[in-house]
Amino acid sequence: MSHEQSQLTIRLNGCLRTAPVDCRxxxxxxxxxxxxxxxxxxxCATGDCxxxxxxxDGAVTKSCLELAVAAEGTSVVTLEGLADGAELTCLQRxxxxxxxxxxGFCLSGMLFAAxxxxxxxxxxxxxxxxxxxxxxxxxxxxxxTIVLAVRRAAETRPHS
Amino acid sequence: xxxxxFDYASPVSVAQAVGLxxxxxxxxxxxxxxxxxxxxxxxxxTVVVDLRRAGLNRITLSGGTVRIGTTCTYADLLASxxxxxxxPLLRAMAAGITGGQQIxxxxxLGGSVAAAxxxxxxxxxxxxxxxxxxxxxxxxxxxxKARDFFRGPRRTALGDRDLLVALEFPTAAGxxxxxxxxxxxxxxxPITTAAVLLGPLDGxxxxxxxxxxxxGTPVVVGGIRADSPVTEVELATRQAVDxxxxxxxxxxxxxxxxxxxxxxxxxxxxxxxxxxxxGRRS
Numbered sequence: 248m249s250h251e252q253s254q255l256t257i258r259l260n261g262c263l264r265t266a267p268v269d270c271r272x273x274x275x276x277x278x279x280x281x282x283x284x285x286x287x288x289x290x291c292a293t294g295d296c297x298x299x300x301x302x303x304d305g306a307v308t309k310s311c312l313e314l315a316v317a318a319e320g321t322s323v324v325t326l327e328g329l330a331d332g333a334e335l336t337c338l339q340r341x342x343x344x345x346x347x348x349x350x351g352f353c354l355s356g357m358l359f360a361a362x363x364x365x366x367x368x369x370x371x372x373x374x375x376x377x378x379x380x381x382x383x384x385x386x387x388x389x390x391x392t393i394v395l396a397v398r399r400a401a402e403t404r405p406h407s
Numbered sequence: 408x409x410x411x412x413f414d415y416a417s418p419v420s421v422a423q424a425v426g427l428x429x430x431x432x433x434x435x436x437x438x439x440x441x442x443x444x445x446x447x448x449x450x451x452x453t454v455v456v457d458l459r460r461a462g463l464n465r466i467t468l469s470g471g472t473v474r475i476g477t478t479c480t481y482a483d484l485l486a487s488x489x490x491x492x493x494x495p496l497l498r499a500m501a502a503g504i505t506g507g508q509q510i511x512x513x514x515x516l517g518g519s520v521a522a523a524x525x526x527x528x529x530x531x532x533x534x535x536x537x538x539x540x541x542x543x544x545x546x547x548x549x550x551x552k553a554r555d556f557f558r559g560p561r562r563t564a565l566g567d568r569d570l571l572v573a574l575e576f577p578t579a580a581g582x583x584x585x586x587x588x589x590x591x592x593x594x595x596x597p598i599t600t601a602a603v604l605l606g607p608l609d610g611x612x613x614x615x616x617x618x619x620x621x622x623g624t625p626v627v628v629g630g631i632r633a634d635s636p637v638t639e640v641e642l643a644t645r646q647a648v649d650x651x652x653x654x655x656x657x658x659x660x661x662x663x664x665x666x667x668x669x670x671x672x673x674x675x676x677x678x679x680x681x682x683x684x685x686g687r688r689s
Contacts, residue, residue: 309510316417382505382510
């Protein structure tokens, strides 16, 4: 059993990292305040808005619904782990080109939700895109440009 | 940060998990409800027992019974051939879970059943399918029928030292099913749900209609058969609604609204079950 401070080790964006965490911390808080990655945002902290979305062992996850200590030994990818240096991913480029974000608060979560969809459904319909981002709230765009961006990414990204 | 202090435990067996339970313990299955509840200070456990390393994430079929471990996520249900073949009603419910792929990946059927929130999708479906809760304690294992398991809003047959380890369902292969829920926003909790199971296509046999989010616990509609006309289904549902003494009210809808929509939803779910998808208009 662990009480208060303990060491959390995760593979974060490909690198093995360890930091002290309080067992009362949410995963999103540990990522931001202990590991220094601020891509995942704290929006609602109730699992509704999706701004804290990351992948944990490959599965898209709302990191406000996870205790940090429960992530021990997992592999976590945040927004910071998507682009290759200054080179945006095809999906990020499409969000840029379609003006699919304004304030940017939802962007990280939207990218993960969209990436997850495209990995399962390379050529989604608009309805499938809207369903895929239904766990992510945006208060700027009205969603239309986000749908356009995901469609553009589906058309332009390289397929293996 | 969660305001109150607690010990975190991640047991690797049921026996270990049961040994940690007590008056102020909280069991974590998916965490989608329990973690925010702790974060808001509404739940203040002294011990958090995280089940996710306890080996309760398997779906198996044996002797006509499908067993679903407590920590199986909704994504696990959707990926399961056993669920697709033997419990299509459960699959239809899982496919409509609110909150995006993230919640499908994180939310668990066992967690929803144990939390017994009246507006959850899971409760009425569990009753419709004739499910049983497999409960472990220091005294051993026991099984509780779904209809006896839900005792009231957020109240179940689980005691402080009981652990829900699995849900069991008789196979429903060959039965036709329909699931409908009313919600006014994509990200909303259901306002009322209707789950229908009908006997084989020969027009004879059993019919099960269960309404969720209507009352403190699921409401079973009696007195109908698989070959009943929809007018009878609607009438029977009205009678069932009239007999409910604890209609549910929350910020989404008052009790009388839920009572008014329940017969409509029951008929819609009935039609989904009764009419093959290709013959349906929508």
